[in-house]
Amino acid sequence: MDARAMNRAACFRTPASLMRKLEEHLFQEDGDEHGAVIGASVIDTGPGLRLLARRLFVAEDGIDYVPGERGYRMLTPEFVLRCVRACAREGLAYLAVHNHPGTDWVAFSGDDMASHRRGYRALLDILDGPPAGALVFARDAVAGDIWLSPQEQVELDHAVVTGRTPRVLHPAPRRPRAADARYDRQARLFGDRGQQILGAQKIGIVGAGGVGSLVNEYLARLGIGHLVAVDHDPIEESNASRVVGARASDWTPRWLPAKIARRLGWKPTPKVRIAERVAKEANPDIRFDAIEADIVDPHAAGRLVDCDAIFLAADTMRARHIVNSICHRYLIPVWQAGTKVHLNNSTGDIADVFSVVRRLVPGESCLWCSGLIDRTRLAEEAASPQQRAAQTYIDEVPNPSVITLNAVAAAHAVDDYLFTTVGLTSPSARPEWFRHHPLIGYFAQLKTASEPGCPQCQNHLAAGPLEPLPVRERSQ
Template identity: 85%
Template sequence: MNGTASLRLPGALMDDLRAHLFCADGDEHGAVIGASVHQTGRGMRLLARRLFLAEDGIDYVPGERGYRMLTPGFVLRCVRSCSQEGLAYLAVHNHPGTDRVAFSCDDMASHRRGYPALLDILDGPPAGALVFARNAVAGDIWLSPQDQIELDHAVVTGRTPQVLYPAPRKPRTADARYDRQARLFGDRGQAILGSQKIGIVGAGGVGSLVNEYLARLGIGHLVVIDDDQIEDTNTSRVVGARASDWKPRWLSARIARRLGWKPTPKIRIAERVAKEANPDIRFDAIDADIVDPNAADRLADCDAIFLAADTMRARHVVNSICHRYLIPVWQAGTKVQVNDSTGDIADVFSVVRHLVPGESCLWCSGLIDRTRLAEEAASPDQRAAQTYIDEIPNPSVITLNAVAAAHAVDDYLFTTVGLTSPDTRAEWIRHHPLAGYFAQLKTHSEPDCRQCGEHLAAGPLEPLPVRERSQ
């Protein structure tokens, strides 16, 4: 395992924790976070799932060797609860200050005394401690009595995410290639973009545009998932597609099919475009359907995901990843609605939906159709038996796709580099070019929703809605 650790906290949980730690008395307060554990190639990612607030004078009392301490009874109740759910145990307290924070010598001594025993009770997940200032956090994570790692950073997910470090970090000067945009984002913003790992589900009309935009903006790592090949009917709207990707110029379509010519996979076109735009980019081309468990797994440690595939199954899987792994998602797409009886164009729109973990959800908003989800999950034989009829392809135009892609990437950029106002409401946007207006759509989550409620921050403790893994 990479020897780093990070923490992700849902916005609502962090609001409750901040209100408890930094109340009007200005004193020190305590709590415990239970976090699911996701081991990745980028290190350990802790996902804050449970919050136990210690009541002053009852659970958080004057310390025997330090200023304050959690009582043994409170610690035992919390660690047993974490053990039952398979969660890591993270003791929390606060220190004065704003942008810098560190453990005291008394804090570190208490870790050495208590955490080996807590590890025995947890029997697998780590134990650790977090200390917060108002805009900073430090962490001491115990993997075993002999092996400890420091928390590198924490991400508070929300409409406007926040990244917390133990102390401010000075970014290096942005590469000259990004001089113009760094004048807007700053060197710090450009460094953030360079460190990001972004997933794109769907490399067609919208996804191919998102892919190029992100590559040119200097994103460090892209993971693109698509199992489709280019066709002559979509070369006009897939960025970077060439006539030769569909068939050799010197062959007729009929002969190409007879010879078994295979058109270029869309992910290979996306890879070519991204690397031409940014030779330094890391690019993972995943030739698979998102319901393939190995493909879905590749998104679970991303920093953000763009959903540009409009099947119900893609929506279901990506919506689940958003809430289970606390990863923001931007769904972008276009729609041309045709009157079935007259053939007239009824409406045209481009839409961007920002999914905030625990706050906005495709299930709660009625955007995952159970009937279509079942139809898409059926085997070819089952579809035939049910007289399943494939939908007629919808009209699609590259300029409509560009509106959705640009607005989605803009929203990602401004929220990620910290330029969005903290008071900005989580609303989705829809552009109607025929009528010439933008609509803002309110988002919400239902209290009893399993996806954005019960499964929030579950990480690998709850399986994703994907195909069964092959043995």
């Protein structure tokens, strides 16, 4: 291809709901070729491009998709113009779609490529910014030709269908390289292909405390290629019993009394720096981004939007709200993991103890729809320190926390991520959330929820940067 940007590639991500509709249209019983257009929001990650499928325009056979003038079939000019104008209004990329026969290998024909050269320069002018391109699907494969400008085009590297049992499609089967010897035992379960998938993953961890520190170590030892940890808190002595890798020297120098250390301005180690140290000791090859900030910071949230998965291990309502939004707007699966100890307010006795794991699937399970984001607490957390003081908030008593309870949640969350990511989860696996109550030895499966018309998981699905995240305003 002319002037191809050899160092860049594109990734296409689509919700399972849109993919089901597309496959029903493309792969009909007649075995023939069919067409459509996808409008996709765009994230430029620097090294590559992410296209998030937001709109599907189905081309009606014989009306919008007709015998071609130079190739087998084509989209009519009227349908193309209607779709590209709709994409331009919403700031979406235009992707023409059709299917070829076959299963795990697909490519554009010569006629396809010639039509791209003839038409996409004009479409780029109408779109005025977003790319134009094409996707061609076989049953389990996809190829893409994406035009960023008349001078720069990129190929599609792969597509991800972000459902309960996610799928990854490539233009052709890929032969994995042999796994590193240090991962020999787990590669016997995941296979060389599974280990290669893990090595290519970029995973976000929000909260590097009790649960997050365990998730961090598990992922680093499993061979994840890139971790991004977000936490604004420094370590405290009370964290020592549950933050993996914490040392006494992290909260006070051994040779200096704590009172004098504070007077001299010595600061304890940020939790994300401890997480970075632990990860690199476990895996010297790992790439690690330690983000010393609250997730409500626009910069911190922005570092997660090109992740392959996110673990939410911070339990503020604002953290839940922001990460839930990232999940649905950027089509990134999320695993929320945590523990709770409930006390009887009148007696002080332990009422309940549980570890919980909730997997958020883009467009299919939502913290808002499940009633797990409290609007009152969300408003309280959004108040400034001065506003909180003026409203005379009572200081909260720290919740009990035990490393073994955290480990149950962290291990189940990482296990679920592993098995879904490397393709070992059965399509019949139940999608319910998990909760363990050790006081009564009970494992609960909880129903997930996604309501029609939800502004988070439905109206903003795959909106990407076209809809701002609910983060703190930069002036605050």
